[in-house]
Amino acid sequence: MDMKLMPIGVINSQYLTKNDAPRQGRYSTETSTITVFNEFLDGLDGLDANEYLIILYWQDRAERDKLKVIPHGKTEKMGIFSTRAPVRPNPIGFCLVEVVNMNGNKIIVKWLDALDGSPLLDIKPFWKCDLPDIQ
Amino acid sequence: MDMKLMPIGVINSQYLTKNDAPRQGRYSTETSTITVFNEFLDGLDGLDANEYLIILYWQDRAERDKLKVIPHGKTEKMGIFSTRAPVRPNPIGFCLVEVVNMNGNKIIVKWLDALDGSPLLDIKPFWKCDLPDIQ
Numbered sequence: 001m002d003m004k005l006m007p008i009g010v011i012n013s014q015y016l017t018k019n020d021a022p023r024q025g026r027y028s029t030e031t032s033t034i035t036v037f038n039e040f041l042d043g044l045d046g047l048d049a050n051e052y053l054i055i056l057y058w059q060d061r062a063e064r065d066k067l068k069v070i071p072h073g074k075t076e077k078m079g080i081f082s083t084r085a086p087v088r089p090n091p092i093g094f095c096l097v098e099v100v101n102m103n104g105n106k107i108i109v110k111w112l113d114a115l116d117g118s119p120l121l122d123i124k125p126f127w128k129c130d131l132p133d134i135q
Numbered sequence: 136m137d138m139k140l141m142p143i144g145v146i147n148s149q150y151l152t153k154n155d156a157p158r159q160g161r162y163s164t165e166t167s168t169i170t171v172f173n174e175f176l177d178g179l180d181g182l183d184a185n186e187y188l189i190i191l192y193w194q195d196r197a198e199r200d201k202l203k204v205i206p207h208g209k210t211e212k213m214g215i216f217s218t219r220a221p222v223r224p225n226p227i228g229f230c231l232v233e234v235v236n237m238n239g240n241k242i243i244v245k246w247l248d249a250l251d252g253s254p255l256l257d258i259k260p261f262w263k264c265d266l267p268d269i270q
Contacts (some may be wrong), residue, residue, distance in 0.1 A: 001254065002194050005138035005225045011255040040224065042202040045214030048240055056191075058138050079180030081171075081258040088177065090140045090256045092191055092227065119136065121225045123216040 008043075009036040009105075009120035011057055014015030016116050018061065018086070022078040023072050025095055032097075034120060035104045047123065049103050056122040057093045058116045063084035093118070096126055143173040143178075144240075144255035146192055150176070151251050153221070158207050161228055161250030167232075167247040169255060180213040183237050183257065185203045192228045192249045197221035228253070231261055 013032040015021040022028040034055070036044060047053075068077040069085045097109035097124045108121075149169040150156040157163040169190070171179060182188075199212075203212040204220045215223045232244035 001142070001193075001195060003140035003142070003195075003254065003256075005136070007138070008224050013262050019159065029229065039210075040216075041157055041204060043214040043216045043223070046217035047214060050217065054229060058136075058223070060138075067175060068180065073174065077180075079178040079182060081175075081178045082181035084259055088178070088257060090191070092257055094189060094191070094229070094259060117193060117251070119138065122140075122223060122227055124219055124229060125217055 007027055007058070007119035007123055008122070009035070010033060011112065011114040011116070011118045011120055013112065013114055013116045015113070018115065020104060021113050023098070025111040029110065031100055031108050031110055032093045032105040032114060033129065034109060035108070036120065038105060041105055044105070047125075051099055052124045053099060053109070054124040054126050055095045055097050055109070055112060055120070056124075058119040058121055059086040059091035059093045060118060061115060062088070062091040062093060075088040080100075089129050092121065139254055140193065141177045142193070142254035143257070145175070146247065146249040146253045148247065148249055148251045148252070150248070153250065156248050156250060160240070160246040163248075164245065166235055166243050166245055167249060169244060170243040171242070173240060176240055179240070182260075185260045186234055187261040188234060188244065188253070189259040189261050190230045190232050190234050190244070190247060191259075193254040193256055194221040194226035194228045194250075195253060196250060197223070197226040199226060205234065212238055221233055223241060228257065
């Protein structure tokens, strides 16, 4: 099966290396700029109704061939699926972000932890009703 | 840039076609079975501490060449990035799921909306602290 991704845009941030990136974007006040490529602009129709978005991006500088890592602040190795480390077989980054501003193909957001230049893969609306029982 | 995904497992569910699938898995009591391929088993170490997981999977039966769709229950087209429709340039499905049982390489979960046979791409822990301000 062909599971090849295409970049739909690019993320620009203050994070140039993995040492710059916050352990969780949620706790940073930095903003990042998402630029959606013009050929995908029609897909943004109606997006401005959303205060929060799910962003999927490609962690292009992450290793893909490890199954255990020592997470930040821990001393023992853990299976990568029980961590949010970028290291994983399919390095798809997930962030819930807050929208600061949306103008044409540019979306400025908070809470994103992507390194500068990361390829954008997908944008999905986040609904508070996703999580009714665990709030 | 090569952004090629590899299946790390497979999802088995009661949903054989898109008409069977729930509009939101969250509102279904059906369970699905996630089978992680043996070569990735080391990555599951420590996962059983998690009650909720983020599942990313490949929506292998979705069209990739549309930018607008009429969502379920609506009458007007919307940009696909403002919907959760499987139709999108990179058809990566996202579900927050509740773990029912975990045994070896089999994880039984609720709230997953994947069609039977969908390739598994990633498993990440979900943390309630992801969402402090919007609960």
